[in-house]
Amino acid sequence: MGDSYSNIWSYRLTWLYTLLVVFTLMLPVFYVIYISFNQNGFGARDYVFTLDWYGDIFSDLLLLNALGNTLILAAITTVVAVPMGLVAAKFYKTTRAKLFTVSLLLSPLFVPSDILGSALLVFFKNLNIACVSIGDWLGVGWFDDWFVLGYFSALIGLIIYTLPYIFVVILITMGRYHEQQSEAARSCGATAWQAFRQVEFPQIRAGVFSACAFTVILTFNEYTRTSLLKGGYDTVTSVLISQMLNEGMSEQSYAMSSLVSFIAIAVIGGTILYTLIRSEGLGREARAKALPVMSS
């Protein structure tokens, strides 16, 4: 809390201000949650508490399908992109061409989402036409639909989108890792994989898990690229936005949004709490082990 001479009130005001900013940012979310419990839905004058809309989520096939699609996209994106980001971060640490590597990996961040999305859309359409023409020419059809818009194209778009974030998040934790430890492990007889698995990974695990959580959230969040590339499939975001643009969100959509927020807050809050408790516990354990010897 600053130095010993700083004003206690300025410290408290700083905290108050921070909390106020966070609260303001979260206010719309709280409002959505509030509506999701109202029997009369959005804009109604009378508020009657109910859990019905939450029950209705599970009979709303449109929403359920969209949630399923989103979860599948999030899962595959995470499984594919996080290892890629990990490998990229490891490469970055060893390469001498750092500027080139980082520019290349972060470049998707500097292309606006609609431009990247439409570029990929045109790319896949052309690729699809090429596949079909070549198939016709060869008289075979088994690669005709490789590049039809769908899961595959949406995944490519999402991987390009999430990779820079994953790279940066992992690189931050990897920055604190000392490469000598891998070399020490190797000189103790470990293979490169054992050195990574037993020595490096336990120390960068937090970064890798953060990157996974981040990827899932980014996938849930992404609209432009996904909606341009997803073909006929619906995702949670695309359903919500199309409802907003047409007849307005359905009551169970409010419930679904709240549910997703609840889960996200619970997962992230739980992670933070677990980390705090664990580091506190580790610190206490280390001190306990250190004490008897210190006193002798």
Place this chain on the structure above:
Amino acid sequence: MSTMKQSNEAAVQVTGLSKNYGSVQALRGVNLSIGAGEYFVLLGPSGGGKTTLLRLLGGFIRPSGGQILLHGRDVSEQPPNHRPTSMVFQSFALFPHMTVAQNVGYGLRLRKMPKREISERVDAMLEQIGLAALAERMPHALSGGQQQRVQLGRSLVLEADILLLDEPLAALDAKLRKEMCLELKHLQEQVGITFVHVTHNQEEAMTVADNLAIIADGELVETGDARTLYENPIRRFTADFIGENNMFHGRVVEVNGPLAEVDLDFAKLAVDTRGQAAKVGDRAAVSIRSELVWILSPGEEPADALQTMPATYGEAVYLGLATSHVSRLANGDTIVARQISRDEISNAFSAGTGITLAWPRREMRLHLS
């Protein structure tokens, strides 16, 4: 003392070893042989290539040329885990998420040794390095010296044939470094395996080494035991790097049997060639250890065996045990006479006084390269 370490088998045999990084030559055609059971030190200035050589021995970098034999086996293309070596690093090399005991037992676990045997060996090793009481501590709760002991234990417990030490004491303070030097030396005598130790610290090197190699600018300059390199260096660089030597530069003007006469422009010195092939016209350097130089008392007649040289007194630098008297020669070069501190000398001369310096002729050394 070191004769008991004599061995016919070479633990390390390096021929024509080089390493390039792009256009930078970190190591150039090094030939080196290290006997089994020797405590060998690679000594040299920072950036000279000694760590590169050690890392080549350990398999952490791939040579650009040449061959590495460890106990007669060519390991030039082998990764670290396939070599009979183990390495101790300067710092930050303990596994921070493992306890001291887990760190020491890591290599044994990789070998799938039975749990009971691992814990017996780890306990014995912790006893040997004096850390039995700290087995359950995490590395961050250890002092720098204790951390380096754990590293030693982690390597020694594997009973590898060759232990590589990369500036293992550089992160420690001066006093602790001195203590650890002797500890290392005694530990090596106990376990009897080959130690190859990299350092830029001369005192550390001389404390531990049976034999040393001087490495600078990517080249192996000279090898020998500490006494030879200190008292009888062949190469100019060695004389400049080890100890505190006065160096004169000139040309060979006459070769007469074992003596070469070197003209310094302001004086001529007759120096033993020590078997070097000196030719008239060769550029040459002559060195004399500063502790062998003293200032003649006014009116004192020098003995025949002494070389004398006139100089202008500069200043006295008090260093505790010794005092360095810095003077200037006729050509403007400085010359240092280092003597055990005594009041009567320290205060005898004032700056600008003309003095005569003297040293034994036979202690002068000729350097042709």
